[in-house]
Amino acid sequence: MRNYFLKFFKLVRTVWFCALSAPIVLLLRLVRPAIRIRLGALDIGRLGGSFELFWYLICRDPAAPYKYRFDFFFFIPTDVVCNNFWVAILSREVKVFSPVPFLSKLLLTVSRLNKFLPHSHLNEIPPPATFSPSNELTHAAIANAKVLLEFTREEEELGTRGTVGLGIPVEGQFVCFHARDSSYLDAKHPGIDWHYHDYRDSKIGNYIPAAEELCSRGLWAVRVGEIALEPIISSNRAVIDYTYSGKRSEFMDIYLGAKCKFMICSETGLILVPTMFRRPIVFVNWVLIPYIHVWSTGVVITKKFFSVSKNRLLTYREILSRETGVFGDLGMALESGIQLHENSPAEIQAAAVEMNDRIDGLWVDSKEDIALQNRFWEIFGVDRLRNPELRIGAEFLRSNTNLLD
Numbered sequence: 001m002r003n004y005f006l007k008f009f010k011l012v013r014t015v016w017f018c019a020l021s022a023p024i025v026l027l028l029r030l031v032r033p034a035i036r037i038r039l040g041a042l043d044i045g046r047l048g049g050s051f052e053l054f055w056y057l058i059c060r061d062p063a064a065p066y067k068y069r070f071d072f073f074f075f076i077p078t079d080v081v082c083n084n085f086w087v088a089i090l091s092r093e094v095k096v097f098s099p100v101p102f103l104s105k106l107l108l109t110v111s112r113l114n115k116f117l118p119h120s121h122l123n124e125i126p127p128p129a130t131f132s133p134s135n136e137l138t139h140a141a142i143a144n145a146k147v148l149l150e151f152t153r154e155e156e157e158l159g160t161r162g163t164v165g166l167g168i169p170v171e172g173q174f175v176c177f178h179a180r181d182s183s184y185l186d187a188k189h190p191g192i193d194w195h196y197h198d199y200r201d202s203k204i205g206n207y208i209p210a211a212e213e214l215c216s217r218g219l220w221a222v223r224v225g226e227i228a229l230e231p232i233i234s235s236n237r238a239v240i241d242y243t244y245s246g247k248r249s250e251f252m253d254i255y256l257g258a259k260c261k262f263m264i265c266s267e268t269g270l271i272l273v274p275t276m277f278r279r280p281i282v283f284v285n286w287v288l289i290p291y292i293h294v295w296s297t298g299v300v301i302t303k304k305f306f307s308v309s310k311n312r313l314l315t316y317r318e319i320l321s322r323e324t325g326v327f328g329d330l331g332m333a334l335e336s337g338i339q340l341h342e343n344s345p346a347e348i349q350a351a352a353v354e355m356n357d358r359i360d361g362l363w364v365d366s367k368e369d370i371a372l373q374n375r376f377w378e379i380f381g382v383d384r385l386r387n388p389e390l391r392i393g394a395e396f397l398r399s400n401t402n403l404l405d
Contacts, residue, residue, distance in 0.1 A: 017105060017106060017109040018109060018113065020106060020109075021106060021109040021110040021113050022113060024106075024110050025110055025113045025114050025117070028110075028114070028123045029117070029123070032122060032123070034068060035068045035069075035070065036068065036069040036070070036122065036123070037069075037070050037072065037123060038069065038070070038071045038072070038122075038123055038124055038125045039072055039073070039074060039107060039110065039111050039114075039123065039124060039125065040052070040053075040056070040071065040072070040073045040074075040124070040125030040127065041073070041074060041075075041076050041108065041111060041127075042073050042074070042075050042076065042090075042096070043075075043076045043078070044075050044076075044078060044081050044082055044083075044086070044087055044099060045076070045078035045079075045080050045081070045082060045188070045189070046082050046185075046188075046269050047082045047083060047086065047269035047270060047272055047273070048268070048269025048270075048272055049076075049082070049269070050086070050090060050272060051269075051272055052127050053073070053090060053094065054148070054272065054275060054276060056071075056094070056125065057093065057094070057148045057276075058148070070095070071094065071095065071125050072095045072096070072097060073094055073095065073096045073097070073125070074096070074097045074103070074104055074107035074108070074111075075087075075096070075097070075099040075104050076104065076108060077101055077104040077105050077108060078099075078104075080188050080189065081099060082188070082269075083226075083250045083253060083254065084250055085250040085251045085253075085254055086250070086254055087099060089149050089151075089254065090149070092149075092150075093148065093149055111124070146278070147276075147277055147278050148276045148277070148278070149258070149276050149277060151255070151258070155251070155255070158251065158255075159251070159252070159255040159259065162247070162249070162251070162252045162255060163255075163256070163259075165247055166222065166240050166242060166245065166247060167220070167237070167238075167240060168220045168222075168240070172219075172220055173218070173219050173220070173261045174219060174220035174221065174222050174256075174259075174260055174261065175211075175214055175219055175220075175221050175222070175260050175261050175262055175263065175264065175352070175356075176221075176222050176223075176224045176256055176257055176260040176262075176263040176264070176265075176274075177207045177210070177211055177221060177222070177223055177224070177263065177264040177265065178223065178224050178225050178263070178264070178265040178266075178268060178270055179201075179202045179203060179204040179206070179207055179228075179265070179266060179285075180200050180201055180202065180265070180266050180267065180268040180270075181201050181202075181204075181228060181229045182194060182195075182197070182198065182201060182229070183227045183228055183229045184225070184226065184227045185197065187227050188227075199287055199340055200266060200267040200268065200285075200287060201266075202266050202284070202285040202342050202343070203342065204223065204228065204230070204232055205232070205233070205345075206342060206343065206344065206345045206348055207223075207264060207284075207345075207348055208232060208233070208234050208239070208345070209345040209346070209348070209349045210264060210345070210348045210349040210351075210352040210353075211223075211234065211236075211239045211264075211352075212234060212236045212239060213349050213352070213353060214352060214353070214356060215236050215238035215239060217356065219238070219261065219356070220238045220239075220240060221238060221239045221240065222240045222242050222256055222260070223239070223240065223241045223242055223243055224242055224243065224253065224256050224257060224263075224270065225242075225243045225253075225270065226243070226248065226253060227243070228243045228244070231243070231244040232244075242256065253273075254273055257270065257273030257274050257277070257279070258273055258274065258276075258277035258279065259277075259279075260274065260279055261279075261280075261356070261359065262274070262279060262280040262281060262282060262298075262355050262356070262359065263279060263280075263281050263282070264281075264282040264284060264348065264351075264352055265281065265282075265283070265284070266283070266284055266285040266286065267283075267285070267286060267287060267288060271283075278297070280297045280298050280299075280355060280359060281297070281298040282298060282299050282300075282348075282351050282352050282355045283298055283299070283300040283301070284300075284301050284343050284347075284348050284351060285301075285302075285303050285342055285343050286300050286301065286302045286303065287302065287303050287340060289302055289316070289319055289320060290320060292390065297389045297390065298355070298389075298390050298391075299351050299354050299355045299358070299390075299391055299392075299393050300351075300390065300391070300392050300393065301343055301347055301348070301351045301392065301393040301396040302343075302392075302396075303340045303341060303342060303343065304340070304341040304400075304403070305319055305338055305339075305340060305341075306338070306339040306340070306341055307337060307338060308337040308338070308339065309337050313341075313402065313403065314338075315402070315403050315404065315405050316376065316379045316380075316403050316404060317379050317405070320379065320380065320381065343396075347393070347395070347396055347399070350393060350394075350395035350396065351393040351395070351396060354393060354394055354395065365394065366394075368398065369394045369397070369398075372392075372394070372397040372398065372401070372404065373391060373392060373394075373397070375404045376392050376397065376404060379404065
């Protein structure tokens with residue numbers, strides 16, 4: 001009986017929201033000849049849910065052909081807001097409706113009803129496929145290097161006090177590092193089976209030698225993230241476990257990623273912060289190889305794909321092949337005999353040092369390095385735009401030439 005009433009209540013609520021939304025959809029179409037209003041949805045339950053806003057800001061044309069066009073974003077209804085300061089700073093850059101549950105549900109219904117009518121795209125902010133961007137979008141991301149978000153003067157002062165509170169001098173440079181694990185989604189969205197994201201996970205302990213090496217070069221290394229399975233272990237005082245420091249805040253979660261010299265991380269929504277603030281990234285344990293070219297500046301090293309049936313590592317040519325590649329259904333591929341091998345501590349350290357030396361102008365590519373880079377990008381495919389500011393780790397390629405066969 002209780003389930004019956006719950007279903008009845010949901011039906012009544014849906015009908016009610018449709019009734020409220022229908023006049024709004026009609027109004028959007030009536031005013032369209034004079035004023036074009038477009039809506040776009042953002043998922044603030046997870047930091048990575050705002051990736052589409054990155055593409056919007058990159059491609060936004062201030063001299064748009066429609067003089068009277070107004071773009072508004074709304075938040076998909078959620079019980080969890082990943083970071084309230086993130087919502088605030090995004091709202092300063094674009095027009096965003098407040099994440100009030102009623103308003104979010106109403107606008108989501110408006111968006112869905114609109115799709116049932118002809119020419120619905122005229123009232124939608126086109127959502128670039130985040131993980132399948134075209135060469136045009138990739139070119140825009142490369143060409144537009146401006147910082148997309150900004151702090152106020154008061155926030156800059158608050159951030160400085162926060163970094164000093166962590167033990168970093170006012171003029172000190174720091175890098176951030178982060179290893180994705182299952183703890184965040186399990187804590188924030190309990191009751192959902194997130195195991196299909198496990199391929200993105202890696203062990204934080206493998207990042208420590210890189211952090212300590214960078215500290216030996218005069219930097220501080222800050223482990224970031226709101227939640228993690230375990231604290232880091234290091235006797236180096238310049239290696240800071242911000243996550244377990246007792247000093248983390250929603251503001252500092254964003255500020256650290258925005259102000260670091262560069263970030264070392266795997267596939268996680270947290271990379272959106274340095275991406276928005278145009279900070280370089282060392283991508284380690286990367287799995288979604290076909291999509292590495294969308295990032296503007298960085299060094300990439302990938303996980304290795306081991307085929308149980310072949311009893312060997314797959315080459316990049318095999319991984320990227322349209323006929324035999326694993327990306328048609330990555331989850332299915334991993335369950336049917338593909339094992340992912342994490343990057344070793346030495347591989348992560350070499351990539352981090354390379355990034356640091358490139359930023360400082362100390363890195364010189366050898367002829368071998370240039371040849372190996374060219375071999376990789378040739379395999380990567382002429383139909384994908386090569387990003388000149390993004391490189392596969394030099395030492396990684398030297399040690400894994402068999403992947404380029």
